[in-house]
Amino acid sequence: MGDLYVTVFDVDEDTLTAPVETAICLLIFSYLDSPSNVKVHLILQESKSGESHVQLAIDVSKPRFHVVQHIPPPASFCSLPVFNLNDSISCVAGLCSVLRQLIKHSGDRWQHLLGFRGACLVACAEISLWTKFCEVDLISCAKSVLNSCPDASETLPDELARLEAHLSQPIRVHNVRKFKDHRHKYAEGPLFLITDLILAVPVFILLEKLQLWSEPSIPLITQWAQFILEDHEFKRHLKQLSFSSCDRKHNWRLPAVSQISLYKRDPTRYKPRHKIFTQQSDIESSLDTLSAVDKIPYGDPFGCEIHLPPDIPVPDVPDKRIERKIQQLSNLAKSTLKVARVGDIVVDFCSGSGHLGFILAHCLPQCTIVLLDNKEKSLDRARQRLIELNFSNVYIVQANLDYYIGKFNVGVSLHACGVATDLVIWKCLQNKASIVVCPCCYGGIQQNHVVTYPQSPEYKESGLSERGYIVLGHCADQAGSEQGEKGMQVVDTDRCLLAVSLGYDVTLAKLVGSALKFLPTKILIFS
Template identity: 40%
Template sequence: MNGTETMKDPESPKILEEDCIFLIGKKKENVVDVTADSLVALFTLECCRNPALNVVLVEREDNSATESGDNKSDNEVWFPVNVKTLSFPLFCIDEDKCPDMIKSCLLPAVLTSSKPWCVAGLCASLRFMLRKTVEVFPGHFCQKFLGFRGGCLQACAEVSVWTKFCEIESIRALKDFSNIYCKNSKTLVFPKDILRFEHHLQHPPILHNALKRKQYLIKKNVADKVQQQELCAKKLSELPELDHEFAEGLDMTLADIMLFGSFHILLTVLKKHVILNDVCPLVVRWYGLISCNEYVKNALPVLGKLITMNSFCDTDMNTLEVIIPVVPSESLYKSDPERYKPRWRSYTHQHDIERVLKLLDEAGVNPEYDSHPSDDLNISWSSYPLAFSPQAGQMPAKRLERKCQQLENIISAVRQVARDGDIIVDFCAGGGHVGIVLAYCLPNCKILFVENSEASLIRAYERIECLGIHNVHFFQSNLDYFQGYFNVGVCLHACGVATDLVLQKCINQKAAFVCCPCCYGGVQTNHILEYPRSQLFCSLSLSVEDYLILGHAADQTHDESNPKTKQGQKCMQLIDTDRLALAQSFGYSTKLILMEPRTCSPKNHLLIGIQKD
């Protein structure tokens, strides 16, 4: 079925009674103008044929995209798609008529019909689409695109170099290239991300089942049975390295389709100006391999309208100078040891820690703890249903008592700042330990679970169902993709940068926060955050490396008998003082307190903040 269908009344049509993926764009006769994310999503949907969910285009009133590709009326780049190239119907809806959960997310996003569950982000939405299609059409070919054990692009972009490349950087490369190329500049810098992908393909793939794959290839390619047995008996490290055929190794996955959606346009234009085989031969080989795939060939017309745009055809090939930048020769896997230099691999040399602590001490940064906001920290766990307790969330018995104590601290602090009718977000909700207790104890509040892991959210949902709780909504989403309104933000042991992402979300919404940080050594500057966080710490000429030393030392909190613990606690105080100083600069009244008893966790800090009246 080709073409678009305009959804005039989004409340009544059956379209919203089924699972829907929402994309950004605007319909103009037989053409839709879409964002780069939506373009890649449409191409992927077309590759998979018959996607088992409805595709809804969200039209923005201020969207006046033009075919030039460089309209910036809302700081976005727009790409045309001929609707007739789509094999599925495309429904349109005004942004203000979108369901509330979709309004709370950056798009692309999926809204399920069977429960209050939203999946946000390009990778997560497309993964959901693949799984749903296989569920509805068992044996569907797109099952293989999910990769080994369904793990393709499962990790979130904040922690995965690879997901960040596929979901953010390759998309940004397409937008940046379109912006620059369409201005008819005399010079053009060859996209760095294509060269990064070239280096990635030069490195051996990192596979969970590498030994089995090598043994399979030996049996396939070695005719002599004795030689087969000898080779198959060898250890993994004794066998030759595998070569990248596809983006993630030996099999075509969702990552290949997404990258092809961006790189097809770049390479088609660039080959007019440079000999691609001289610049990125492995990318050219990869591109040729993907181009031959029957599903990709069938979906190529989705990208065809853009290639024929005047802005991409008019540039004078003879006058454009292409500059080839230098990029590090490393793979795009975080676990690749070549990504790390030896001098960066240890931050816990005692002389370095003492130097940073001395710098802060001489600057007069000597934080102290505030008193706990509640005298009543006891919850009568036995008086509640089993699903209420973390015992129902697959919590090991030896950790159960301490987890209950942590929850008592969090819940008591939230009760001090929350009011009836508030929307409370449990960030990094996991299996729902915090959010379930909040939802049960605060029935007049709405609790939103935000968590990247589908498996964890499913466990939380099952417990909610057992308790018959109806004031909970689920967002399977990276922190960055949740954009909804809320009054109180909560997180328990949000690792590394996650705590700072939560605090930034709360500051942006002027919401109260109750946060318990974890994994201080995991803080690192990324595409969203920079460190140090506050102007106070930035004014001390504290380098990023100094800050990482402080963070890694803060993780040396073992037990009271360990000589490093006191120092580690001090470093925790300093990192969290920086975090709270940032909040104070935005008008917050803050507290840094210790959970009680202190032994409930080595990471026993609570950061509490309320906007001043």
């Protein structure tokens, strides 16, 4: 059995009031013939002021629907919707990932909805423009329109213009040459997938709310929507939705947007092959700007005097990497043991298959260890290892950082690439948790939705620009050189000074070990 947890604002015998994400989950659950091995748990919450909602005509007296007040872990660690797997120690958060699990629990008849090699919407919204559009952008647009009808500007939402442009582009799929018609029949190309069902709900809301079914500026959207509703019989499920429409029709204008495919293309995403061109003069200028800011000196790792038990779980890596990997993990594990207390919740961010988390679970049996990653395959390997190791203090969460809302006491991370290290640090700072991180891929630092660079008050006051900061990140990737070492220390000093400004004690240290002696690997410890 799997357990689907969704938010509702009000419950009657045959009607729910709920956010759009819940509507999508329940309508697709209904479309999949209400799979018998999935229980739907309705979590009654008060709606916030101005929060948009829809009504659903659903008979909640059916055995598979349960109104509950308590969410068990690990689902309780994440924002809803969440899917708790039947092993009771794993969950999946994020709308697209949750719906992928729903399909996996729905029998062979529906597995085609996951696409080629089951990879439809497998990439998380943090790295995929397409997943973000399906999971965040279009749904946010529908919520905004539900709250109020557009004003007299009479311009259609940008999200509809982006989808119309996407549908006008040639399909971008595996083995595209075998298809004679390269036009979009469905949202991702020639095949009917879970993407079409997800998008159909907010698109239906927008078309109904704004009375756009005959709108000439979005012919591809209306044609696609009618095809999904009629030919794939989704209309009878969407009829369960109830919301008011705008009073009058407009003479709509379609806003100008980039004519690109949203599928597998993000013009703003960081691409290593398209870095800003960094000249030596740029590096020297950034370093000169920071000349008045003292760098944090390297100290000893917190755990240098701590000894790990000899029977720690050995990481599953090739023999040629095993010595270095064990030394890296030992450094972080020892530092974590120094700051962790009995009963703490320790989150291993970007955990991969759990190499660090399982060592911590072994060394901290009275603490709860959470392995958090957005990669489904990595966590599948972690589940298999957890069965072999038989730990009882480990939870596994497949989710973006944004979707993890649980309280925790210590956050750890080994090799969170580029900006991911800063996202981990900010998540920990928000929770006032101790932090043990080992950064990597400094050249991957880029603009993002959470962090602005530079971060610390001292660096901001120095006048260093964001571009100047990113130049230092590229400089830090000159592995093994004196200048690369200096770039690392400057970037990590900014991270340390940010934590100091928020009341943390900090240590910036190099990892110790014979296999790490000549490698520029650093560890940041905030407590």
